Amino acid sequence: xxxxxxxxxxxxxxxxxxxxxxxxxxxxxxxxxxxxxxxxxxxxxxxxxxxxxxxxxxxxxxxxxxxxxxxxxxxxxxxxxxxxxxxxxxxxxxxxxxxxxxxxxxxxxxxx
Amino acid sequence: xxxxxxxxxxxxxxxxxxxxxxxxxxxxxxxxxxxxxxxxxxxxxxxxxxxxxxxxxxxxxxxxxxxxxxxxxxxxxxxxxxxxxxxxxxxxxxxxxxxxxxxxxxxxxxxxxxxxxx
Numbered sequence: 001x002x003x004x005x006x007x008x009x010x011x012x013x014x015x016x017x018x019x020x021x022x023x024x025x026x027x028x029x030x031x032x033x034x035x036x037x038x039x040x041x042x043x044x045x046x047x048x049x050x051x052x053x054x055x056x057x058x059x060x061x062x063x064x065x066x067x068x069x070x071x072x073x074x075x076x077x078x079x080x081x082x083x084x085x086x087x088x089x090x091x092x093x094x095x096x097x098x099x100x101x102x103x104x105x106x107x108x109x110x111x112x
Numbered sequence: 113x114x115x116x117x118x119x120x121x122x123x124x125x126x127x128x129x130x131x132x133x134x135x136x137x138x139x140x141x142x143x144x145x146x147x148x149x150x151x152x153x154x155x156x157x158x159x160x161x162x163x164x165x166x167x168x169x170x171x172x173x174x175x176x177x178x179x180x181x182x183x184x185x186x187x188x189x190x191x192x193x194x195x196x197x198x199x200x201x202x203x204x205x206x207x208x209x210x211x212x213x214x215x216x217x218x219x220x221x222x223x224x225x226x227x228x229x230x
Contacts, residue, residue: 034214089159
């Protein structure tokens with residue numbers, strides 16, 4: 001299982017929108033509609049933001065949205081707020097020799 | 113509200129076995145369609161999926177760790193466990209237990225740092 005590819009860092013100003021990409025292969029992102037996104041603040045456990053490509057768990061702000069095209073998934077955060085500064089990870093269901101989950105390397109979001 | 117809490121030694125010697133337990137509260141470990149999993153994060157690095165288990169005992173492991181990992185569930189104790197054999201410094205990480213669908217985990221423990229060192 002090779003890690004999904006995310007940009008190391010992105011930045012934006014309060015109120016702006018940013019998009020984080022997550023590139024995979026046909027064995028993970030491209031093959032299944034099971035992409036998730038997590039937010040992680042320093043010293044904290046990850047928080048699920050998106051599951052099954054586009055779905056938000058209850059309680060997650062609708063400023064977070066996501067999509068998928070081919071082997072690449074994307075997370076968009078609109079109306080950036082200072083509290084959005086965190087690390088973001090994508091993950092995908094994958095099947096190689098068996099069922100599994102693969103994560104991206106993470107993207108550090110800085111709110112300027 | 114479902115809560116998870118990891119417990120176990122914070123220091124393990126090289127070549128020994130890392131053993132962690134996740135205690136479940138506020139919910140049933142026998143929820144048929146949900147998976148109990150372990151994910152780790154080396155200091156300053158990204159997340160790595162270790163494996164998952166259904167309450168029935170069916171397990172799924174990361175192929176890169178499969179030869180060293182055992183995940184088990186004890187429904188009577190409302191716990192599930194992780195064992196990782198023959199550890200090295202590369203296994204030093206914060207270990208999280210989590211619950212949810214196979215590919216996405218909604219509930220996470222706070223994490224526990226395990227350092228491999230002599």
